[in-house]
Amino acid sequence: QKEVEQxxxxxxxxxxxxxxxNCTYSNSAFQYFMWYRQYSRKGPELLMYTYxxxxxxxxxxxxxxxKSSKYISLFIRDSQPSDSATYLxxxxxxxxxxxxxxxxxxxxxx
Amino acid sequence: KAGVTQTPRYLIKTRGQQVTLSCSPISGxxxxxxxxxxxxxxxxxxxxxxxxxxxxxxxFPGRFSxxxxxxxxxEMNVSTLELGDSALYLCASSPDTGGVYNxxxxxxxxxxxxx
Numbered sequence: 001q002k003e004v005e006q007x008x009x010x011x012x013x014x015x016x017x018x019x020x021x022n023c024t025y026s027n028s029a030f031q032y033f034m035w036y037r038q039y040s041r042k043g044p045e046l047l048m049y050t051y052x053x054x055x056x057x058x059x060x061x062x063x064x065x066x067k068s069s070k071y072i073s074l075f076i077r078d079s080q081p082s083d084s085a086t087y088l089x090x091x092x093x094x095x096x097x098x099x100x101x102x103x104x105x106x107x108x109x110x
Numbered sequence: 111k112a113g114v115t116q117t118p119r120y121l122i123k124t125r126g127q128q129v130t131l132s133c134s135p136i137s138g139x140x141x142x143x144x145x146x147x148x149x150x151x152x153x154x155x156x157x158x159x160x161x162x163x164x165x166x167x168x169x170f171p172g173r174f175s176x177x178x179x180x181x182x183x184x185e186m187n188v189s190t191l192e193l194g195d196s197a198l199y200l201c202a203s204s205p206d207t208g209g210v211y212n213x214x215x216x217x218x219x220x221x222x223x224x225x
Contacts, residue, residue, distance in 0.1 A: 042218055042219075043114070043200050043202070043216030043218050044200070044216050045216065046213055049213070088152075097166055099155075102152035103152060
């Protein structure tokens with residue numbers, strides 16, 4: 001079993017829709033939870049990170065962590081074609097360092 | 111501030127050859143990490159260097175090695191290339207200010223194809 005599981009997609013939604021991306025993890029020792037966005041032919045860029053359970057909002061993006069269920073989510077409101085990319089969740093602990101999910105390919109249809 | 115740069119961007123090699131990839135971190139960043147990204151395995155951690163010393167290592171064979179220079183620039187080497195080494199190799203730098211978590215900034219990667 002992988003330490004971080006992420007549905008690879010692809011996921012295709014119409015412009016303006018709310019997108020929900022999800023990951024599960026297995027080790028309760030993970031302390032930080034991140035979402036990265038990777039455009040084609042580019043390296044990943046950090047979108048958001050959070051330390052505790054709950055929600056963190058940044059513009060159209062909301063990251064949600066439920067430590068009791070070991071479940072992390074990223075919501076994108078009012079999705080735009082420019083949001084089309086691969087989204088990677090990641091978890092971090094001082095012991096195991098950073099572990100990435102396999103990534104979900106997202107396409108927003110105009 | 112310039113971002114992380116990696117050279118070359120694309121590389122084609124044949125089985126059995128060796129390859130060296132280069133990474134220049136963001137100015138002032140002392141930590142450099144290397145990752146391998148493939149469609150099947152996703153993004154996997156290779157190793158991390160800090161102040162010219164390998165600080166962490168992932169689960170890759172000894173054919174994968176790296177080093178860091180005094181100016182924080184880093185190189186990774188893969189010897190005796192195999193077809194399965196075809197991947198995007200990403201370098202990430204971090205300021206490593208001493209906290210538990212330090213944001214990593216990724217370069218565009220080097221696309222290695224092994225024939």
